[in-house]
Structures are given as C-alpha cells and as structure tokens.
Amino acid sequence: xxxxxxxxxxxxxxxxxxxxxxxxxxxxxxxxxxxxxxxxxxxxxxxxxxxxxxxxxxxxxxxxxxxxxxxxxxxxxxxxxxxxxxxxxxxxxxxxxxxxxx
Numbered sequence: 001x002x003x004x005x006x007x008x009x010x011x012x013x014x015x016x017x018x019x020x021x022x023x024x025x026x027x028x029x030x031x032x033x034x035x036x037x038x039x040x041x042x043x044x045x046x047x048x049x050x051x052x053x054x055x056x057x058x059x060x061x062x063x064x065x066x067x068x069x070x071x072x073x074x075x076x077x078x079x080x081x082x083x084x085x086x087x088x089x090x091x092x093x094x095x096x097x098x099x100x101x102x
Contacts, residue, residue: 007042015040015047016054 007015018036019029026032033044033051040047 011040012050015042016050019047019051 015036018040019032022036023029023032026035029051030044030048033047037044037047
C-alpha cells in the first residue's frame with residue numbers, strides 16, 4: 001500500500017477542516033495538531049503537512065484567474081479580425097455591385 005493510499009481524500013479534507021475550525025481552542029497550531037491527530041489516529045506531522053498543502057493551494061492563483069486577465073485582450077484581437085474581415089467582405093460586395101454582377 002502506498003503512503004498516499006492510507007487515508008482517503010475525504011478523510012484528509014475532514015481532518016484539515018477540523019484543524020482550521022478548532023485551532024482557536026488551542027494555545028498553538030501544534031497543540032491543535034497533536035490533539036486532533038491523536039483522535040484521528042494519524043501523526044501530527046502528517047496532519048500538519050495536509051494543512052500546509054491545503055493552505056498553499058488556497059493561496060495559489062488558479063489558472064482561471066490568468067485566463068480572465070487574458071480574455072479582454074483575446075476578445076479585442078478577435079473583434080479587430082472580424083472588423084477587418086467585414087470590411088473586406090463589404091469591399092467585395094461594393095465591387096460586385098459596381099460591375100453589375102450582383
């Protein structure tokens with residue numbers, strides 16, 4: 001059994017939630033980790049690593065943030081291309097009307 005398979009993701013999430021909601025009842029984070037890990041039958045260090053990883057993921061900007069920043073520029077480019085294509089099409093229509101082919 002791999003180390004990551006010892007605990008389910010639901011168990012980890014619940015343990016992290018317990019630490020974050022109950023931490024204020026203890027004099028320190030480590031005291032909370034020791035107490036909660038004893039009840040969950042895991043090591044305090046394991047629980048600390050899960051909490052640390054969870055906090056790092058929460059503070060990390062998601063890829064959606066970057067795409068929302070790039071979206072206006074992409075839309076402007078697309079708009080410019082469409083206007084250019086539209087002008088080209090209207091120019092072709094005008095030429096066709098002048099030659100009487102339309």
